[in-house]
Amino acid sequence: MTAAAGLAAAPVTRAAGARQLAGTGALLRLALRRDRVMAPVWMLVVSGIVLAMPGSLESVYATAAERSDAMESMNANSSMRAMYGPVFGDSVGALTAWRIGCYAGVLAAVMSLVIVVRHTRDEEETGRQEMLSAAVVGRRAPLSAALLAAFAADAGAGLLIALGMAGRGAAGAFALGIGVAGTGMLFAGVAAIAAQLTESARLAKGITAAVLGTAFVLRAAGDAGTADGSSPLTWLSPLGWQVNLRPYAGERWWVCALIGGAIAAQGLLAYALAGRRDVGMSFLPTRPGPARGRIATAGALALRLQRGSVLGWTAGFLLAGIVFGGMASGAADLVGENRNTRDIIERMGGSGGLTDAFLATVTGLFGMVAALYVVASVLRLHGEETSQRAEPVLAGAVGRLRWAAGHLVIAFGGTVLLMAACGLGMAVGHGEDTAAVVGASLSRLPAIWVLGGLAVLLVGACPKGAVAAWAVVGTCLAIGWVGPALDLPQGVMDLSPFGHLPKLPGAAMDWSPLLLLTLIAAALVAAGLAGLRRRDMTTG
Known part of the structure; x- marks a missing residue:
């Protein structure tokens, strides 16, 4: 291709990309309006359980010596490491991240999968997406709106956590908020991929939930075996990444790049799949039933x-x-x-x-x-x-x-x-x-x-x-x-x-x-x- 031909093709490519996303803003506003009650409630629950924990921990472990003893006893107990992960510091912030950080990430993941599947596969399954697509709506606009709605909810929960924990250390609060929000966004990507692969919202939620459960089991198995978060099984799990971000315990900021890269890769895969199928169709079609009904x-x-x-x-x-x-x-x-x-x-x-x-x-x-x-x-x-x-x-x-x-x-x-x-x-x-x-x-x-x-x-x-x-x-x-x-x-x-x-x-x-x-x-x-x-x- 000559240089002139390449320059001529570039605007066409950009125009085609714009057409693929046409109507994203309108669909995003619709999604946010539909989630105007559900999303704020989820955000408050996710952030609330985190922000309620420091006061509880201070009432249980009033002194630095008690917190240090608690850290040693928790790290020595493989069952506790399996449940919550290893403890990397004896401050109230570090104990909060240990006690509730992973579970807040799980709740953010559940919130994300509900939002993404609701505005993608559920809309196609009910036939509403076909009606909307009759207007000026690009092929990838529904997926974009769903991901943006989920990302907004995750970011909101993470911001509330960061602001609420900032008094105990800005860096640790920021890392804890990023960890929870990033985990939610990761599983928004998983849900987006599952919505392209399946024909039903129920199956898309089931696949995403199964991936989330597998991630928890891998993290639990890895942390049960080691007390420093270095197990390969832990690093195979996105929940393990959140644990190894280590808020309030010498934050590992490079883990954010790992989380961000995984989110970007999942988004690209979901967009590629969305562009290769018709509305209402999937890559894993439902198996036909028997010739004679048995129900x-x-x-x-x-x-x-x-x-x-x-x-x-x-x-x-x-x-x-x-x-x-x-x-x-x-x-x-x-x-x-x-x-x-x-x-x-x-x-x-x-x-x-x-x-x-x-x-x-x-x-x-x-x-x-x-x-x-x-x-x-x-x-x-x-x-x-x-x-x-x-x-x-x-x-x-x-x-x-x-x-x-x-x-x-x-x-x-x-x-x-x-x-x-x-x-x-x-x-x-x-x-x-x-x-x-x-x-x-x-x-x-x-x-x-x-x-x-x-x-x-x-x-x-x-x-x-x-x-x-x-x-x-x-x-x-x-x-x-x-x-x-x-x-x-x-x-x-x-x-x-x-x-x-x-x-x-x-x-x-x-x-x-x-x-x-x-x-x-x-x-x-x-x-x-x-x-x-x-x-x-x-x-x-």
Whole structure:
């Protein structure tokens, strides 16, 4: 090609690139408007759990000597390193980054995958993207808008963390904010790639969640083996990169280049894939079903749609239960003589002995996580409705209540399976008191069902506000997670249904709150189904 021809081709190439991104600004404004409630709530939750931690740590480890002893004991415990990573410094900032930094990064990753998939594959699956693409919208504009929306949310959470922690050291606060935001952006890229590969939003979320789970396992396995973060397994995980950024402990700024390079590479791959497929299509097409249908009932259809989710959650609860159960016997040695730490564990799990209190604390935390499952499963009803997949089902000899009941059986019955797997895993890891531990795990079900019932009520009576169920669950998680450490008033703790449960094992069994919470859950479900039966579908 001659120089003149090259100069002539350059404007054409730039013009073609501009056409590929046409409409990005309008789609970004639409995405931000749709996420105007969800994204700020996520940002506040991600930053809030980080900013609440320094005060809690100061109440537990009041002196530099206590913090130094804690750092040595944590680094000497492989189980603790697997859970949180190694501790690189004994300042309050370094302990905050160790205790909550990785988990804040996981929450940012979940926020990113929800935002990206919502504005890419979910839009294509529902047919809305095809309508938008009929206007002046470039091929890569939807992906660009989705990534920019996710990046904005991640950057907002990181900025809140940096500003809130700046008083303990600007460099460490900046590194901690970058680590959390960068982790979120990394998994926004993973979600963007998954959205190009699959034909369904559910599968795209599942792939991204599986990558996130694998990253956590690699980081945990690597950190369990070494106390300095040098394991090759740790460096294979983006969560390990965040840990090795080392906020407040001699920051490794070059790790930021690694994170930035991975984000750029993922973006380029997602853009390349987006330019090579048609709207609604994917590189991994859905396998066609059998010539003769084998799904005869609404319940069977719900099971077929959600069986992968149920199995994945159950396996995760079982494995995590084994890990935490194995730590229970060493809880007393880990806490040592620190009275403040004992007080926090006893406020969370009761005063029936430190081991029982630890087991009660862990089963309570698993119950709060199971609440995320039940809300997600219930909201699947809303997703089926808004995507208009429920309409063909209801057009046949299937009533609304039968259709909804199929999904609700999976949602509420799935929590029984999850908590039973958690209790069994903890009993295996702990090695004793199988019946007591499994019973303690199952005792969390009424509180989980109350949050699931609230989601049913929102879907049935106020579908446009169904997303608020996530805010309620997030609030309960925040209360249960940081409330005991901050010694919040009992009135605040009682805002969560989990605050009314007996602290089993170790405490005396009291059936009254369990029965009352179960009745409340049943009433919420009944009210939600009544609303679903009366209202118009897809309009609310």
